[in-house]
Amino acid sequence: MASITGMNGAGKSAILDAITWALFGQARKPTLIRSKTKSDRETVINDDANTCEVSLTFRIGQNTYLVDRAMDRGGAIRLQFKQITRDGENDLRGKSTPETDQAIEKELGFTYEVFASSSFITQGDSARFMEAKPKERREILAQILQLDKYTSCKEIADSRLKSLKEETSAQKALLEDKSKISEKIPQIESDLAQAEYDLNSAERQWEECRKNLESLRKNLSLSEAKRKTLEETKARAAKLERELGETADSIAELDGRISQYRKLLENESQVNLGFEKLGQKRRELEKLTEKEARVSALERAKTQAQAKIDIKAKELETRLVQLSTQIDESLKAQTMLEGLQKEAGRLTEEKARIIKIKEEKHSWDLSIQQVKNALAGAEKKFTEQQARLEKTTKLAGVEKASEIDSTLGKIDELQSGIPALEEEIASIKKSISDAEGKKATANAEIDHLEKEIQVLGEGETGKCPLCGQELPSGGSAKLVEEKRAKIGECKISLQDINEKIDPIKQSLASAEKKLDLAKQSVGKIPLLEQAMSISSESEQISQELEEKRKSFEEVQRGFLLFEETNGLTLKQEAQILAQYEAISKQLTLTAEKASKIENLKEQEASLQKEFISKSFAKEELELVEKTKKEIEAEGFDQMELSQVKKAVSELEPFAHQKTELEVAKASLAGATEQSETAKKRFSSINNEIAESQKLLLEFGDAEREYQEAIQKTGTEEQREKLLQKQRDQMFSGRNVLTKSLEDAKRALEESSQIQEKLVTLEKDQRIFERVKEMFGIDGIPSRVLQGVAPQLEEIANSVLQRISQGHTGSESLRMEIKLERESKDKSLSTLDVILTDGQTARPYELFSGGERFRADFAIRLALSKLLAQRAGAKLQTLVVDEGFGTQDSEGIKRLVEAINEMSSDFEKILVVSHVEEMRNSFERKILVTRDDDGSHFEVV
Secondary structure, eight states: OEEEEEOTTSSHHHHHHHHHHHHHSOOSSGGGSTTOSHHHHHHHSOTTOSEEEEEEEEEETTEEEEEEEEEETTOOEEEEEEEEETTEEEEOOOSSHHHHHHHHHHHHTSOHHHHHHHHEEOTTHHHHHHHSOHHHHHHHHHHHTTTHHHHHHHHHHHHHHHHHHHHHHHHHHHHHHHHHHHTTHHHHHHHHHHHHHHHHHHHHHHHHHHHHHHHHHHHHHHHHHHHHHHHHHHHHHHHHHHHHHHHHHHHHHHHHHHHHHHHHHHTHHHHHHHHHHHHHHHHHHHHHHHHHHHHHHHHHHHHHHHHHHHHHHHHHHHHHHHHHHHHHHHHHHHHHHHHHHHHHHHHHHHHHHHHHHHHHHHHHHHHHHHHHHHHHHHHHHHHHHHHHHHHHHHHTTOSSGGGHHHHHHHHHHHHHHHHHHHHHHHHHHHHHHHHHHHHHHHHHHHHHHHHHHHHHOSSOOSBOTTTOOBOOTTTTHHHHHHHHHHHHHHHHHHHHHHHHHHHHHHHHHHHHHHHHHHHHHHHTHHHHHHHHHHHHHHHHHHHHHHHHHHHHHHHHHHHHHHHHHHHHHHHTHHHHHHHHHHHHHHHHHHHHHHHTHHHHHHHHHHHHHHHHHTGGGHHHHHHHHHHHHHHHHHOOOHHHHHHHHHHHHHHTHHHHHHHHHHHHHHHHHHHHHHHHHHHHHHHHHHHHHHHHHHHHHHTTTHHHHHHHHHHHHHHHHHHHHHHHHHHHHHHHHHHHHHHHHHHHHHHHHHHHHHHHHHHHHHHHHHHHHHHHHHHSTTSHHHHHHHHHHHHHHHHHHHHHHHHHTTOTTTTTEEEEEEEEESSTBSOEEEEEEEEEETTEEEOGGGSOHHHHHHHHHHHHHHHHHHHHHHHOTTOOEEEEOOOOTTOOHHHHHHHHHHHHHGGGTOSEEEEEEOOHHHHTTSSEEEEEEEETTEEEEEEO
């Protein structure tokens, strides 16, 4: 046991806050829970510091642990949790701060709420319990005892019960559907039997129709065969008629030919004589024709030779004229040659100068193109780089490249604040969860009170239906009124919770929005860094581009100067070159003409000599003379040839008659035989035509019978299709009914399964109804409170008796703790603490300050002892941070004795006080002082 002493404001309570903050990340003040928000951090961290750090070593049983928790103003938290052993240290940290917090709570075996409620008696904590209303007092005790876990169990049971009811409702609806289906089984079976009967009847009709159709098709085949025979007979008769006509024509033609052959044979001698004369004249004509052909050939050869002579003479004359002209031109060329040579020399110099200027221009063109290409490449590179920069800055959410540095600075600030935002969100969510739990408790309390009001009824007398005790005068009306008043209080509490929870939710939404924005901004860091790199590259490219532009402008200026100097010469290039080409050609031609004059004169003299002697056509002249002699030698007479041709023409008909005579001799016998054969065939055809006429009479009705058979067969085929369709429809209907019957029977089986399932579901519902009742406010929580109340009363009175000794008038101070119902249908919803002085019960407010303090301290010390006993051996520390200024020396002595009695339940007890007598009552003291450098403590 030890006392923590010091002047007011020295920082005594800060030591306790440091312990809870190190272990749980929470100080004892509500505003310091988890220290997430900026204002909370500013409260935890000293004004003159930027960080807060607590290192705490503690022991549980034989194990020693170290917790080191630190936080800066940006909200960044560092948390270490280790187990210290002889061999070193074991790191017990989780992957995150919340996981490490859970690991610490697991090793401790209790949460912050249990630790703060059982191990800490803080200033004003005792009075708040005693001064609270009965209903609030009960709720405080329930929270201290952590009875809200039963509410969670009840909610789980409620959820499961709701699911079971929904499933039961669904199964009942399904059972109703299945029952409706299964009820149709008799009707379906009856319809199926009728469908089977109708199907069998349709099958019989269809089979009969098919047999009749088969018979009609056979008759149709026979009718078709007769019709085919009739058509073949008609075709044969028509063919015979045509053949009869052709045969008659053949007979007439043969008889005419026979008559002609016989007439020719009668003039045979005359024809033979004329044919002999024709042969003689033809032979004469052949000889004369041969002689005529030879003479004609000789005449053509003579004419051709003479023509060649004339052509060569003409060519020679033309050549002489041309040579004369060329000689004149050569004489003129000799005169022009010297002037042309001087002009050609001048133009050659001009041409060489133009070539040199063009080479210089080509060099300038290459230089301009190279510089222009380099400039275009640099401009393209700069444009692409600017586009990349614009795209990257746009993706990063920056309008200008100049804003990148400032944006990165802002993002760094946001990134450093992300852990604090995450911690803040977790804290807000926990607050919302706690508020929702309180709402659920208040709603459950209202429901419970309303049920109790319903059970109690209005104005009844007799025993209370809730507790079985006698009702006071006036019946249950007073209890109902009290419970309605409590309902009003619950609703006010609900309203207060709702008013508080909305701002908290808004804070959560705002914090989550800030966190999302911060994470989005942090995600843009690579893009911003890339944009900075691109911006730097763009500046270098811009410098290169400016250099390229200057180079291009210098080259352009040089080229313009060159064009000013040589532009006129280049414009005259085509004219000068054309003149040069013309002079060159003219000079060449003139030189050639001047050099040929002697040769031309020699050619002219030679040709004149040849023309006079006619030696140019010697062979042709010889051929003309030779052909003249050969023509004379032939002795050809054109008159004789004409007479022979006339005689042949007059005798030519005898050749035709001779041919006809030979044909008549050869064909007469055959024609006579063919005529006889044709006459026999003519008679035979007449007989065949007569037979065909008989067949046509016999099968005259075949076409009509065939058409009737087609009509009957078609009608029957339509009937067969209709019957088949009806039969298929009945078959399909029978199948549908069969399927419906199977479905109905299956539905009947499923109905039995569903009924079994419903039995199970209803059983489960009863179980969870019971579970809900057990974990409800009238269940285990009420039983726990009923068990705790007597223990709490006993411990509190024991402490109260000890600390009240020596105080006149307070030695008989006692307290009674009662759990009461507001009405018959309500649970144990209030906790009353009745103080008595001897036999007189007085309101708490009418007792003196010292008496109230002793009562407050006794109940709070009793709560700590009770909770320590319920929590087990791990809760080994008790801290008493109460104001003892209202107590005299005797009271302080009794308080110290009461605290000493608690040493059996707590291994360590710390008493925080600035009262001299209190701090001197303990052997060990922790002295806390404060100076300009802050608070300091030492163990004395």
